[in-house]
Amino acid sequence: MSLRPAAAPLRACSLVFLAALAACAQRQALPNDPTGRLFARGLDEISDLYIAPVSSRRLVLGAATRLSRLDDKFSVSETPGPDKTYLVLSHAGSEVAAYPIPSHDDPHDWGTLMGQMVASAKAASPSVAALPEDQIDKTLFDGITAGLDRFSRYSSPDVARDQRAARDGFGGIGVTLDTSKEEFRITAVTPRSPAELAGIKPDDRLVAVDKVPTAGRSHSDVVHALRGPILSPVEVTVYRPSLAQNRTFHLQRELVILPTVTVSRDGDIAVFQVASFNQNTTQQIVEALGALKREMGPQLHGIVLDLRGDPGGLLDQAVSLVDVFIPNGPIVATVGRHPASRQFFEASGDSIASQIPVVVLVNGGSASASE
Incomplete structure (x- = not known):
């Protein structure tokens, strides 16, 4: 997984407005509103769990430019002052609000600033105010994840619920x-x-x-x-x-729990096509394999696990599936910055198909747990 710098072309703003903008920033200081908490929580999770350290400042500055996708009259600029730097939000060339840029790269502070900018954008633009909250959140979180890597993405509440x-x-x-x-x-x-x-x-x-x-x-x-x-x-x-x-x-x-396994036979070979890994994937294969062993006995000469196009799913299901086929030894280890990401899995010794040859099929669509 690679880090890509977020594109954040920030326009310059004339210093003649700085005093007025500083006063505006005081008026625009908002309480810890729900939108601010949402962005703060997202940035906090990224800070804790992303594979490499990442700057909340860089992510938010990149996301702020996405306001122009909601209303193309918006622009964002970073303006230095005598004692601090301000993030300036403008609409149709007029300054709407200015916010002191946090002195530390704290996810909570940057998330709060992002929430304040959204509130100001709604106040300045009726078209943005009329948009569904989910659309606003997705546009800005897409800007945040663009500063990570091509595999990181934001899922809306409906999509996350379905997943x-x-x-x-x-x-x-x-x-x-x-x-x-x-x-x-x-x-x-x-x-x-x-x-x-x-x-x-x-x-x-x-x-x-x-x-x-x-x-x-x-x-x-x-x-x-x-x-x-x-x-x-x-x-x-x-x-x-x-x-x-x-x-x-x-x-x-x-x-x-939706079925994720399709079972077929090719002569004396059992073929298990796995669409994804959910709570019931391993159990489906164990039950189907048991039925095939009873039906075919020693005539079951091989197994094909077809994971082509399988995007993954639950890691514990991938581990338990491997455990079906190998009698002992390590299965997989996971390593990351967060302590909870450091895990080691090995075979339990309860395999039921360790004596049957197995071929695993993968392609470019096989990812995550299927890998």
Whole structure:
């Protein structure tokens, strides 16, 4: 992972305005507002956990220039004064606010300054004030992560929630939807899920959730309607083409962990295609491998683990999967600046397939845990 300097072309500002700007900075000093806390927390996490030391000052100065992407009339300049340097925010050529640049590279101070700049930008620009908070946050955090490396990125709350659900599971009914033909066709039903137990089948069309039609709604909207607290009720109406009629099911949401493993056979070779590593990945492979060993016995001559295009996921699942195949010895070690990043994993001695030849397939899309 490499460090790349953030592009932060800061415009110069005439010193004639410095006294007025210094007074403005006093008026613009805000309490520790939620936006400031958000940026402070993000910078604090980067400072603690990033693989190499990084300057909060450099990240914020780079992010501040992204305000012009929200309203192209904004500009940011760094202006030296008699006793300190100011970060000046201007709109359409007029100075909006000036903030004393923190004397120390403290993530909290720089995060607070970033929050103050956002508040000033909203006050100066009606178009920015009208934007969703998530859009503002993402624009500026994208500016922060641009100063790190090409693999570091910001996930919005909705994206982070979906990523967490994919890793750890969620309250749902256990169906996979395809909307490519402007209808919500059920393409797969998770084994032992509420949907399967109730009798919902692949190729059913989802037409309503809790009596609200799905027509005209986005995929994300319908998916989030199906999800909810575990044990909560949900009413689902589907159209079954084979019967040419609707059917309504009253279900109770359960913990659903999406399948990440596809199992197939190529003669005497078992092929496990792993899409990602979530809470159930190793268990899926263990169960499938056990069934194949019972079915094929000594005729099972090899295993292919296909990790091509697997972006990774939970490290502990990758470790436990390796543990299935090797009887002893080290598996992996992780090292970083933060003490919690220093971990060492070795085989437990409970492998169930150590005598079977294994081939692992990877490509440029294999990353993180799959590596």
